[in-house]
Amino acid sequence: MDQALQTTTSLEKSNAPESPQRGLLSQLQFPILLALLGVVFYPVYPSLANTWLNHSDNSHGILVPFIAAYFAWSKKDELRSVPLSTSWWGFAVLVFSLGFYLLSYAGGIAVAARLMIVTSLMGLVLFCYGREIFKTLAFPLFFLFFMVPVPDTVLGIAALPLQLFATKVSTFLIQAIGIPVFREGNMVYFAQTQLEVAEACSGIRSIMSYTMLSVILAYMLKGSWRKRAILVASAVPLALFANIVRVTGTGILAHFYGDRVARGFLHEFSGLAVFAFGFVLLFSEYLLLSRQKPVDEASPSS
Amino acid sequence: MHMEKRTFFTSLCVLIVTLAVTLVIARRGEPVVIRTNLENLPMSIDGYQGMEDRFSESVYKELNADRHVYRHYVNETGERIDLYIGYYGTAKGGRTPHNPYGCLPGAGWGIASDEEITLQAKGYPSSVTVNHIVAQKGMSYETILHWYQSDGDKVLSSGFQQNIERFVGRVFRNRNDGAFVRISADAEEKDLQEVTGRIENFAAAVLALLPHYWPEER
Numbered sequence: 001m002d003q004a005l006q007t008t009t010s011l012e013k014s015n016a017p018e019s020p021q022r023g024l025l026s027q028l029q030f031p032i033l034l035a036l037l038g039v040v041f042y043p044v045y046p047s048l049a050n051t052w053l054n055h056s057d058n059s060h061g062i063l064v065p066f067i068a069a070y071f072a073w074s075k076k077d078e079l080r081s082v083p084l085s086t087s088w089w090g091f092a093v094l095v096f097s098l099g100f101y102l103l104s105y106a107g108g109i110a111v112a113a114r115l116m117i118v119t120s121l122m123g124l125v126l127f128c129y130g131r132e133i134f135k136t137l138a139f140p141l142f143f144l145f146f147m148v149p150v151p152d153t154v155l156g157i158a159a160l161p162l163q164l165f166a167t168k169v170s171t172f173l174i175q176a177i178g179i180p181v182f183r184e185g186n187m188v189y190f191a192q193t194q195l196e197v198a199e200a201c202s203g204i205r206s207i208m209s210y211t212m213l214s215v216i217l218a219y220m221l222k223g224s225w226r227k228r229a230i231l232v233a234s235a236v237p238l239a240l241f242a243n244i245v246r247v248t249g250t251g252i253l254a255h256f257y258g259d260r261v262a263r264g265f266l267h268e269f270s271g272l273a274v275f276a277f278g279f280v281l282l283f284s285e286y287l288l289l290s291r292q293k294p295v296d297e298a299s300p301s302s
Numbered sequence: 303m304h305m306e307k308r309t310f311f312t313s314l315c316v317l318i319v320t321l322a323v324t325l326v327i328a329r330r331g332e333p334v335v336i337r338t339n340l341e342n343l344p345m346s347i348d349g350y351q352g353m354e355d356r357f358s359e360s361v362y363k364e365l366n367a368d369r370h371v372y373r374h375y376v377n378e379t380g381e382r383i384d385l386y387i388g389y390y391g392t393a394k395g396g397r398t399p400h401n402p403y404g405c406l407p408g409a410g411w412g413i414a415s416d417e418e419i420t421l422q423a424k425g426y427p428s429s430v431t432v433n434h435i436v437a438q439k440g441m442s443y444e445t446i447l448h449w450y451q452s453d454g455d456k457v458l459s460s461g462f463q464q465n466i467e468r469f470v471g472r473v474f475r476n477r478n479d480g481a482f483v484r485i486s487a488d489a490e491e492k493d494l495q496e497v498t499g500r501i502e503n504f505a506a507a508v509l510a511l512l513p514h515y516w517p518e519e520r
Binding site for chain 2 (some may be wrong): 017026028029030032033036037039040045086091094095099101102103105106107108109127128129152153156159160163164184185186187250
């Protein structure tokens with residue numbers, strides 16, 4: 001009986017690529033699973049989309065699935081030559097992720113439920129296609145974590161010291177160019193007006209988008225892991241630096257033109273200008289790092 | 303790309319089961335606040351007479367609660383105690399994004415001391431633990447008691463405890479609404495202890511009242 005079954009299975013297997021119908025079915029297998037995975041997480045999407053669209057700090061999240069899809073697509077030729085297998089580790093990851101998702105959904109922990117979208121997809125790829133395919137797609141898969149906004153409570157913990165730091169450094173710089181100011185907590189008092197360095201000005205909000213950009217650039221950087229690490233590690237200080245430039249600049253303008261420079265269009269504009277400035281710095285760093293011919297370029301680690 | 307039949311069907315089953323459970327959980331719906339009640343808290347508490355106050359609109363926008371109660375209570379000798387309650391329904395996640403540890407230094411106050419103290423309040427099975435902060439700005443002091451309250455009579459002093467309670471409440475009761483309660487008074491250095499004693503008594507009286515004025519959700 002067993003033997004008979006085995007014969008059928010092996011027959012089916014060897015027939016599979018030749019029959020066009022079977023071919024179509026097997027091509028549809030993964031899209032079916034992927035679509036179902038997408039449907040399973042339906043309660044998570046409204047609030048996630050809302051966070052992306054209505055909180056400018058998280059708007060880079062919208063781009064993440066598209067960027068990840070692009071990087072996965074660019075691997076399509078490589079994928080054909082990679083051996084397929086099945087990994088039961090993947091099954092474990094899939095089941096754990098889905099279970100934890102259900103618990104998080106029932107318990108109202110949005111961030112955990114959102115993270116499980118990414119981990120369950122990882123589990124599914126690993127389970128269905130095995131370790132080699134997973135390795136090939138590792139970057140786009142891990143990159144998907146950027147679509148999950150960091151919860152406000154976590155941001156809040158780090159925001160306060162950064163906020164005070166930005167206020168202190170900016171106050172110092174404003175004083176250094178000869179404008180008299182007095183600081184109390186996060187309030188900066190000028191002779192004519194006053195400014196509050198709000199939580200949003202702590203710089204922490206732009207850290208995530210700078211980090212995401214630096215990771216993309218590091219992935220494209222044809223160099224050693226050391227160079228990639230330098231690029232990614234510079235994202236946080238760069239975000240803080242750009243933020244201090246903005247706070248200081250706003251403070252100096254406020255001294256001359258009043259606190260309207262910290263509101264409305266001018267404030268939005270300075271935000272965009274400073275972000276562009278930070279991005280130019282990051283991109284210059286990328287160009288600089290990719291131009292230098294490293295000694296260890298030929299090493300297998302690169 | 304071809305995958306093994308067994309892998310495909312196993313994945314398919316796991317996903318269908320998850321979807322079924324998701325639909326069952328979704329049937330519970332998200333509760334809405336139908337009566338906030340906390341605003342009906344008596345104006346006369348423990349010999350103090352209350353007076354309503356308001357923050358500026360921008361503060362309310364930032365705090366984004368379902369109900370704020372902000373009152374000054376004054377006794378016969380003119381001593382004043384401030385009461386603030388910010389209530390967040392389940393839909394708002396049951397908690398405030400702000401707490402004194404962030405807001406005091408941001409407003410230029412230093413935290414001179416921070417400890418947990420226990421209070422005895424009527425209607426609670428055992429003594430409750432709340433936070434006591436002494437804030438200082440120059441020569442002025444403010445003595446502050448604050449805690450999170452959930453499910454009527456659950457008092458939680460740390461954010462971590464609150465998160466556990468929110469999770470458990472949501473899983474088993476489909477409700478994780480909560481309130482941040484802050485009771486404070488201005489003081490001078492020499493009478494800090496006496497003022498703190500006064501707000502502790504006041505806090506015990508408020509604690510005894512709160513479960514009877516807990517909001518309703520459906």
